[in-house]
Amino acid sequence: KAGVTQTPRYLIKTRGQQVTLSCSPISGHRSVSWYQQTPGQGLQFLFEYFSETQRNKGNFPGRFSGRQFSNSRSEMNVSTLELGDSALYLCASSGDTMTYNEQFFGPGTRLTVL
């Protein structure tokens, strides 16, 4: 079974631009979560999508948004980029068991904002 894939792997943008990152979950997984990892703040939860609906949201400004498509692929968008948005953005997918879920993480997209 193929793992979680994220594209692109590396991205360089300048302040004020916007960026779209893509995540393809493991086949059959309907939950996709996004995380931001920085040296200062560590790993922080951005949002989770399940069956095309946002199920959970972290404490990030509205510049961070996401969506999920009917095939469970997900995109996240960051508008009006700031230097502090430079980070590793990780996507994780998981299945539908009721009580617990192992989450499978992708390799991440490393975003650099200049």
Place this chain on the structure above:
Amino acid sequence: DAKTTQPPSMDCAEGRAANLPCNHSTISGNEYVYWYRQIHSQGPQYIIHGLKNNETNEMASLIITEDRKSSTLILPHATLRDTAVYYCIVRAPQEAAGNKLTFGGGTRVLVKP
């Protein structure tokens, strides 16, 4: 989700057992203890989870105290490839909280030859 406390770093000798402690004194009755690790420049990897019983899989063992206020992850025979940051996470079941994981600072484990 309950907060967890882990030592920031620890060293371990290759081939020896590594015991990683985690305190979660405010854990609720329906919250599980999860362990993930992140090897440098990779996404986190699930290791093991438990509710109140001790658990073992091919990667590690999880020992949860009877009062559930702390736990220990045991890597039975540490190898150099086990060098990573290990995260202890407490979270409610999916039907209550979805799949949000709240990561703390973790323990940076260095396995030395």
